[in-house]
Amino acid sequence: MRYLPLDDGDRAAMLGKIGVSSIDDLFASIPADKRLKGDLALPSHASELDVERQMNALAAKNVNAGSVPFFCGAGAYRHHVPASVDHLIQRSEFLTSYTPYQPEVSQGTLQMLFEFQTQVAALTGMDVANASMYDGSTGTAEAVLMAHRLTKRGKAVLAHGLHPHYREVVKNLSEYAGHELECLEAAPGDLGDIAGSIDNDTACVVVQSPDVYGQLHDLTPIAEAAHAAGALLIAVFTEVVSLGAVKSPGEMGADIVVGEGQSIGNGLNFGGPYVGLFACRQKFLRQMPGRVCGETVDAAGARGFVLTLSTREQHIRREKATSNICTNSGLCALAFSIHMSLLGETGLRRVAAHCHANALALANKLSSISGVELVTQNFFNEFTLKLPKPAAAIVEALAAKDVLGGVPLSRLEPGRDDLANHLVIATTETNTEADLVAFEAALKEVLS
Amino acid sequence: MSTLKFTNEHEYVSVDGDVATIGISNFAQEQLGDVVFVELPEVGREIEQGDEVAVVESVKAASEIFSPVTGTITEINDTLEGAPSTVNDAAEGDGWFYKLKLNDAAELEGLMDQEAYDKFVEESD
Numbered sequence: 103m104r105y106l107p108l109d110d111g112d113r114a115a116m117l118g119k120i121g122v123s124s125i126d127d128l129f130a131s132i133p134a135d136k137r138l139k140g141d142l143a144l145p146s147h148a149s150e151l152d153v154e155r156q157m158n159a160l161a162a163k164n165v166n167a168g169s170v171p172f173f174c175g176a177g178a179y180r181h182h183v184p185a186s187v188d189h190l191i192q193r194s195e196f197l198t199s200y201t202p203y204q205p206e207v208s209q210g211t212l213q214m215l216f217e218f219q220t221q222v223a224a225l226t227g228m229d230v231a232n233a234s235m236y237d238g239s240t241g242t243a244e245a246v247l248m249a250h251r252l253t254k255r256g257k258a259v260l261a262h263g264l265h266p267h268y269r270e271v272v273k274n275l276s277e278y279a280g281h282e283l284e285c286l287e288a289a290p291g292d293l294g295d296i297a298g299s300i301d302n303d304t305a306c307v308v309v310q311s312p313d314v315y316g317q318l319h320d321l322t323p324i325a326e327a328a329h330a331a332g333a334l335l336i337a338v339f340t341e342v343v344s345l346g347a348v349k350s351p352g353e354m355g356a357d358i359v360v361g362e363g364q365s366i367g368n369g370l371n372f373g374g375p376y377v378g379l380f381a382c383r384q385k386f387l388r389q390m391p392g393r394v395c396g397e398t399v400d401a402a403g404a405r406g407f408v409l410t411l412s413t414r415e416q417h418i419r420r421e422k423a424t425s426n427i428c429t430n431s432g433l434c435a436l437a438f439s440i441h442m443s444l445l446g447e448t449g450l451r452r453v454a455a456h457c458h459a460n461a462l463a464l465a466n467k468l469s470s471i472s473g474v475e476l477v478t479q480n481f482f483n484e485f486t487l488k489l490p491k492p493a494a495a496i497v498e499a500l501a502a503k504d505v506l507g508g509v510p511l512s513r514l515e516p517g518r519d520d521l522a523n524h525l526v527i528a529t530t531e532t533n534t535e536a537d538l539v540a541f542e543a544a545l546k547e548v549l550s
Numbered sequence: 551m552s553t554l555k556f557t558n559e560h561e562y563v564s565v566d567g568d569v570a571t572i573g574i575s576n577f578a579q580e581q582l583g584d585v586v587f588v589e590l591p592e593v594g595r596e597i598e599q600g601d602e603v604a605v606v607e608s609v610k611a612a613s614e615i616f617s618p619v620t621g622t623i624t625e626i627n628d629t630l631e632g633a634p635s636t637v638n639d640a641a642e643g644d645g646w647f648y649k650l651k652l653n654d655a656a657e658l659e660g661l662m663d664q665e666a667y668d669k670f671v672e673e674s675d
Binding site: 413419 | 611
């Protein structure tokens with residue numbers, strides 16, 4: 103394909119057409135004091151070797167998650183992704199292919215999405231799943247909007263253990279949709295009284311399990327209370343590997359299950375791109391947002407796959423669409439699917455067991471240190487400690503000893519003084535016995 | 551004996567006493583193509599003439615249906631959930647959408663009879 107550059111004549115003609123005298127005028131809505139004056143502070147040229155040297159020096163200022171004992175979770179988890187996953191997703195057919203709008207030329211992509219949906223439905227214990235959302239947080243917000251549409255009620259109850267970032271995203275979307283949010287509060291590790299907060303005005307109750315403190319919640323009684331009041335239960339997870347060890351939300355009665363799929367097939371990626379997983383009961387299918395891939399037969403009777411139920415979507419229904427999303431997290435979903443295929447049910451259960459065993463061992467070690475209290479009673483791979491001093495400073499001190507020792511709750515809930523001493527710690531199958539020993543030793547030193 | 555009256559949005563009304571049965575015309579189902587889903591209103595809902603009352607989804611489009619008359623919905627056609635193709639097979643018969651208790655029979659006067667509707671369809675082609 104040829105590249106056709108613009109010249110000044112073209113630019114002048116375009117500006118004239120829209121009634122603007124210069125390109126700068128198009129940025130008039132950005133306050134003058136915020137606009138860049140002059141050029142960026144970059145040299146006009148540098149040799150490849152010099153650039154490499156500079157970039158390496160900058161990168162060396164960071165401590166990589168993989169190079170030291172690493173225990174940070176709280177929404178994103180460092181798992182081992184086999185090299186074969188990256189090798190396969192780097193294939194150009196996958197890496198550069200576009201949305202499969204034309205089924206006749208996209209059967210490979212469509213089959214993959216169908217398999218992905220099947221895996222997500224199986225993992226969550228639900229009837230149907232979509233071809234992925236951007237991430238768990240926006241998926242959760244979409245689930246809340248879906249519940250409002252289905253129940254025609256205006257209030258959503260968010261349980262206390264919902265990740266604060268997810269809560270903020272739900273708030274953003276609910277505010278402009280005119281919905282009411284009730285955010286429950288309880289101490290880390292507490293089960294709270296979620297079922298008791300549901301009434302006949304409730305559209306949905308949103309419960310994360312394992313929650314942001316790592317605490318597991320039995321969703322069955324909450325589902326029962328929700329259904330008795332005509333409300334829906336939205337089950338959320340940030341650590342999808344937990345589904346390899348814990349009862350599925352579907353089995354416990356959830357109506358919509360939404361969460362983050364990053365742990366399988368995808369790295370930490372500095373916070374994204376990630377892959378939102380979204381599943382629901384069959385009867386709610388037509389209100390589910392996002393792309394859906396279906397299985398069908400072609401004119402010759404051979405099996406084929408195609409994007410379907412498009413009347414839920416933007417390009418058909420516009421204001422009446424179930425969402426304004428017109429994409430999915432395709433490459434991350436592919437990575438998820440490949441990794442999931444390599445693990446299989448047996449492999450996933452094994453990985454999950456390993457994560458949990460590490461968490462138990464570490465929790466035992468750390469809570470034996472004088473002054474350290476374990477506040478999470480039932481956990482999968484993440485738990486919260488209450489320390490004798492503010493956790494943020496302790497995390498800095500641990501980092502100086504080359505241990506990345508978890509996420510202080512003050513980072514997630516900056517206004518909450520009662521959470522300043524709490525530290526959320528995650529383990530995965532990538533943590534070794536030596537890592538756990540190093541953490542214990544470093545924490546003892548820092549606290550002494 | 552009920553006769554069909556039509557709107558220029560291709561809905562029909564069939565009246566029996568004070569109960570009106572509403573659906574889409576045969577011409578409409580032909581234009582829509584294979585119907586895959588019909589979203590029907592709740593029984594008991596009060597509808598004004600012109601309110602959006604249902605949605606017909608075919609393989610290529612989703613169309614809103616506006617109520618040609620005012621009244622309270624007394625019945626909806628449950629069979630369409632399992633067999634939406636009935637709308638294609640018998641739009642003006644078994645493929646009806648909903649019945650309502652008519653508030654004002656005078657509203658029917660503004661609608662077209664079969665002959666006027668057929669002419670309307672022919673002219674709009």
